[in-house]
Amino acid sequence: MRKGYMYRIIFVAIVVLSAAWFTVTKPVKLGLDLKGGVYVLLEAKPEEGQRLDNEAMGRLIEVLNRRVNGLGVSESSVQKVGDKRVMVELPGITDTEQAIDMIGKTALMEFKIQNADGTLGETLLTGGALKSAAVSYDNLGRPQISFEMTLDGATKFAEITRNNIGKQLAITMDGVIQTAPRINSEIAGGQGVITGNYTAEEAKNTASLLNAGALPVKAEILETRSVGATLGDESIAQSETAGIIAIGLIAVFMVVFYRLPGLVANLALVCFGLITFATLNFFDATLTLPGIAGIILSVGMAVDANVIIFERIKEELRFGNTVMASIEAGFKKAFSTIMDSNITTLIITTILFTLGTGPVKGFAVTLTIGVLASMFTAITITKVLLRGFTMLFKIDKPSLFGVRGK
Amino acid sequence: MKIKIIENRKKFFTFSTILVVLALSALVFKGVNYGLDFTGGNLIQVKFEKTMELKELNPILNEISKEIPQLDNNSRKVQVSDDNVVIVRTPEMSEDVKNNFMKTLEEKAGKYDLLRSDKVGASVGEELKSTAIIALLVGLILIVGYITIRFEFKFALAAVLALFHDVIIAVGGIALLGYEVNTPFIAAVLTILGYSINDTIVVFDRIREVLKKKKVSTLGEAVDLSVNQTLTRSINTSFTTFLAVLAILIFGGASLKVFITTLLIGVLIGTYSSIFLASPVIYLLDKDEKLSDIGHN
Numbered sequence: 001m002r003k004g005y006m007y008r009i010i011f012v013a014i015v016v017l018s019a020a021w022f023t024v025t026k027p028v029k030l031g032l033d034l035k036g037g038v039y040v041l042l043e044a045k046p047e048e049g050q051r052l053d054n055e056a057m058g059r060l061i062e063v064l065n066r067r068v069n070g071l072g073v074s075e076s077s078v079q080k081v082g083d084k085r086v087m088v089e090l091p092g093i094t095d096t097e098q099a100i101d102m103i104g105k106t107a108l109m110e111f112k113i114q115n116a117d118g119t120l121g122e123t124l125l126t127g128g129a130l131k132s133a134a135v136s137y138d139n140l141g142r143p144q145i146s147f148e149m150t151l152d153g154a155t156k157f158a159e160i161t162r163n164n165i166g167k168q169l170a171i172t173m174d175g176v177i178q179t180a181p182r183i184n185s186e187i188a189g190g191q192g193v194i195t196g197n198y199t200a201e202e203a204k205n206t207a208s209l210l211n212a213g214a215l216p217v218k219a220e221i222l223e224t225r226s227v228g229a230t231l232g233d234e235s236i237a238q239s240e241t242a243g244i245i246a247i248g249l250i251a252v253f254m255v256v257f258y259r260l261p262g263l264v265a266n267l268a269l270v271c272f273g274l275i276t277f278a279t280l281n282f283f284d285a286t287l288t289l290p291g292i293a294g295i296i297l298s299v300g301m302a303v304d305a306n307v308i309i310f311e312r313i314k315e316e317l318r319f320g321n322t323v324m325a326s327i328e329a330g331f332k333k334a335f336s337t338i339m340d341s342n343i344t345t346l347i348i349t350t351i352l353f354t355l356g357t358g359p360v361k362g363f364a365v366t367l368t369i370g371v372l373a374s375m376f377t378a379i380t381i382t383k384v385l386l387r388g389f390t391m392l393f394k395i396d397k398p399s400l401f402g403v404r405g406k
Numbered sequence: 407m408k409i410k411i412i413e414n415r416k417k418f419f420t421f422s423t424i425l426v427v428l429a430l431s432a433l434v435f436k437g438v439n440y441g442l443d444f445t446g447g448n449l450i451q452v453k454f455e456k457t458m459e460l461k462e463l464n465p466i467l468n469e470i471s472k473e474i475p476q477l478d479n480n481s482r483k484v485q486v487s488d489d490n491v492v493i494v495r496t497p498e499m500s501e502d503v504k505n506n507f508m509k510t511l512e513e514k515a516g517k518y519d520l521l522r523s524d525k526v527g528a529s530v531g532e533e534l535k536s537t538a539i540i541a542l543l544v545g546l547i548l549i550v551g552y553i554t555i556r557f558e559f560k561f562a563l564a565a566v567l568a569l570f571h572d573v574i575i576a577v578g579g580i581a582l583l584g585y586e587v588n589t590p591f592i593a594a595v596l597t598i599l600g601y602s603i604n605d606t607i608v609v610f611d612r613i614r615e616v617l618k619k620k621k622v623s624t625l626g627e628a629v630d631l632s633v634n635q636t637l638t639r640s641i642n643t644s645f646t647t648f649l650a651v652l653a654i655l656i657f658g659g660a661s662l663k664v665f666i667t668t669l670l671i672g673v674l675i676g677t678y679s680s681i682f683l684a685s686p687v688i689y690l691l692d693k694d695e696k697l698s699d700i701g702h703n
C-alpha cells in the first residue's frame with residue numbers, strides 16, 4: 001500500500017507541475033469580447049437552381065479568407081458554422097467599418113457578352129467559375145491580369161470564348177461593369193490574360209477585386225458584433241477582481257468550517273486552477289467572458305466535491321472511527337455521489353456545446369473542463385494530500401476535521 | 407437541528423405553488439424582455455468624453471430620426487450608465503445607415519469612443535428561440551434517462567418536477583425584474599438545470615443508500631433522515647457557489663449581470679427545491695409501496 005501511495009504522489013506531482021508549466025509558458029487565447037475585435041456571421045444564399053454543396057461552401061470560405069488576409073489581421077479566423085454559415089473573427093481590429101465593408105461585400109461577379117450598343121447579354125458564368133486572378137506582365141513589361149478558372153469553369157469558358165471571338169466579354173460586379181476585354185481567341189484550359197492599358201495600380205486593384213469578388217454564391221451578413229479594446233480591458237480587469245474575491249471568500253470559508261481538510265481543499269483548488277488553465281491551453285480553447293463565468297462557477301462546484309467528501313469523513317469520525325479509516329471510507333462513499341451529480345452537469349454542458357453558438361459554446365467548454373478537473377482534483381489530489389498530511393503529522397484528533405469532540 | 411420534511415410537506419408544496427404562480431403571472435402579464443439576440447436589430451454602446459444625460463440625448467436622436475427612421479422615439483431604446491456610457495438599441499439598420507448615424511451623433515452630441523456595435527438579423531433571433539427550447543427539452547430527456555438508469559423513474563420524475571419549478575421561478579424572476587435577456591441567459595437557465603439536478607441527486611443518493619441499508623422502516627423516515635444527513639453539505643455547497651456568483655455579480659461588470667442574476671436565483675431556488683420539494687415528491691409518488699424497490703437492487 002505504501003508503494004502504491006508513493007506512485008500516486010509522483011503521479012499527482014507530475015500532473016500539477018506540467019499543468020503549471022503549461023499555464024506559465026503559454027498565455028490563454030482571449031476571445032473577441034475580451035480583447036476587442038470584429039465578429040461577422042454570414043449565410044450563403046444560393047440563387048434559384050444553384051446548388052449549395054460542400055464545394056461551393058469551400059470556395060466561399062476560401063474567398064472570405066482571401067478578403068480577410070487582405071485586411072492584414074493576425075490570428076483572424078474564418079470558420080464554417082453548420083451547413084451554410086461562415087463565421088469570421090478579426091481580433092484586435094479597430095476600423096470595424098472597413099472590416100465589415102470588406103468582408104460583407106456581397107458582390108456577385110458575372111461574365112456577360114457586351115453587345116456593340118453597350119447592352120449586356122445574359123449571364124454566362126458567375127464568379128464561382130474563377131479560381132484566382134493575379135497581376136502579370138506581358139513581353140513588353142506592360143501589366144496585365146492573368147486568371148485561372150476552376151475545372152468546371154474552364155470548360156464553359158472555352159465554349160463561351162470559342163463562340164464569341166471578336167466580341168467583348170464584360171465582367172460585372174453587382175451589375176456594374178468592371179472590365180470588358182475583347183475575346184481574341186478561344187481560351188481553353190481555363191487560363192487566360194486580360195490585357196488593356198492598365199497601370200500597375202489599376203491591374204492590381206482589378207485583380208484583387210476579381211479575387212475578392214469571386215463569391216461562388218451570394219452571402220448575406222446575418223450578424224455582426226464589434227467590441228472596442230477598452231471594453232475588453234475593463235471586462236478582463238473586472239473578471240479578475242471577481243475571480244480573486246470569489247476564490248478568497250471560498251478559501252476562508254473552507255478553512256473556518258473544515259480546518260485541516262479545508263486547507264487541503266484550498267491547495268487542491270490551486271491545483272484545480274492550474275489544471276483547468278493548462279487544459280484550456282492544451283486544446284487551444286478561447287477564453288470568453290461567459291467562459292470566465294464558467295470557470296468561476298466550476299470553482300464553486302469544485303469545492304462541492306470536497307464538501308461532499310469532507311462531510312462523509314466527518315460522519316465516519318462521529319461514529320468513532322480512526323482518522324485514517326474515516327478518510328478512506330469518506331472518499332469511497334462520496335465517489336458515486338460525485339459521479340452522479342457531475343455527470344448530470346456534463347450532460348447539460350454537452351447540450352450547450354452542441355446546440356450553442358459562440359459565447360454559449362465558450363461557457364460550455366470551460367464548465368466542462370472545470371467539472372472534469374474538479375472531479376480529478378477532488379478524488380485524486382485531495383486524497384493524496386489529506387492522507388499525506390495525516391500520515392506525516394500523525395494526526396488523530398477529529399477536531400482538526402471540524403468535528404467537535406464528544 | 408432536525409428538519410421534519412414529510413410532516414411539513416404541505417407547507418413546502420404551498421410555498422412552491424405560490425412562487426410558481428407568481429413567476430407564471432410575471433411571465434404572462436409582464437413577459438420576458440427579449441434582447442437583441444432574440445429580436446434582431448442594432449445595438450451601439452459608446453462612451454462620451456463628457457457626461458451625457460437622457461434629457462440632452464433624446465432631442466438629438468429625435469433630430470437624427472428625421473433622416474433615419476429607425477431612431478424614432480418609439481422604436482429605439484436608450485440607456486445611460488456610468489454618467490457617460492450610452493447604449494442605443496434600434497431595429498435593424500444597414501451598415502451605411504448605421505455609419506451615417508454614428509457620424510451624425512458625433513457631430514451633434516460630441517466625441518465618443520465606440521465600445522461595442524452589434525447587429526443581429528431577425529431570423530437569427532427566431533432560430534435562437536427554437537434552439538433554446540430544443541436544448542431545454544433534450545437536456546430534460548437525457549437527465550430523466552440518466553436518473554432512471556441510476557435510480558428509478560420515480561426519482562427522475564421528482565427531479566424533473568423540481569427542475570421545472572426552478573426554471574420557471576428563475577425565468578419568472580428575470581421577467582419580473584424586467585432585465586433584457588440575450589444568449590447568455592439561455593446558458594444560465596441550462597446551468598440551473600445542471601446545478602439543480604446536481605443538488606437533488608446528492609439527496610437522492612443518500613435516500614437510496616439509507617433504503618439499501620434498511621436503516622429505517624418507512625420511506626418517509628428515509629427521506630427525513632437523508633435530507634438531514636446531507637443538509638450541511640447542501641447548505642455549504644450552495645453557500646460557496648453563492649459566494650462565487652455574488653462576487654461576479656458585484657465585481658464582474660455589467661455585461662454579466664443578467665446571466666449571473668439568473669444563476670443566483672437558480673442556486674437559491676435549486677437548493678430549496680432539492681431539500682423541500684424533490685424529496686417529499688418521491689414520498690408522494692411512492693406512498694403506498696412503503697419502501698421503494700431500490701432497496702432490493
